[in-house]
Amino acid sequence: MRLEKLKISDLSIASSLIEKAFDDSVAPTLSKEGIATFKSGLTLESIKKRLSSGNLFIVCRSKSAIVGVGEIRDKNHLNLLFVEPSMQKVGIGRKIFYELLRSVKESEVTVNSSLNSIGAYKQFGFIESDVVGEVKGIKYQPMVYKVEPKT
Template sequence: MKISRVTREDLEEVEGLVLSVSEQDVLPHFNEEGKSEFLSRVLPDIEKTLNRVNFYSVKLVSDGKLVGFSALRDGNYLTHLFVAKGIQGQGAGRLLLDHVLAQTFEKEISLRSSVNAKAFYLAYGFNVEGVESEFNGIRFVPMQLLRG
């Protein structure tokens, strides 16, 4: 598996991966409003991660196929971490997270975890920083990683 920076040429493939994973793992946890909000706002926001001033965005490729995507904003906020369904649970998410976090010296990393990913982030060392919340039907858990 190889990690490299996401480019504009990767955008359509990254969006396809995010949509595929979301349809299986994320959207089933939302009501109809949340599904609509996610599809109309979150997916189009992926293009913003190409801004290298504010984002460090990477893709994970295995055997020539895109299998993962992650983006860190301003060195301290994880905006995206998606791994293809077929390889979830095999260390790809940890590999991506290790890689993006190695790019920053920030001591506090925050994120809004999807409900289905909470256990992954807890196992990595993140802590829940509030109650499960909802914004326009999108459920999330605020989490934070404190690094020494």
């Protein structure tokens, strides 16, 4: 497996993987409004715009297939982290997160975790930083990861 920056030519594949993983694990926990809100950020135009505005996207490839995608926005917010459902719980998400973390210059990384992903983020070292929130049908747990100072 190898990690690399997302290429424009892989936008469609990455978007499809995110949607598949979202449909498998997060969508069942959300309202119709929440699902529509989330999916509005998965369009090729939306991802391309975030990529061109400086958001960092990392993909994990197994052979030639993309099996995981992560995104950092605003220099320290983990916006997306999704892994092919059949390949979850083998460390792919962790590898992507730590690769994204290498680019973070801030003292912490934030994430608005889906409620069913809180345990996974705690395993990475995140802690809850506020009460559960909801915006446009998406329920989330704000969490923070303290970044070790780089020496």
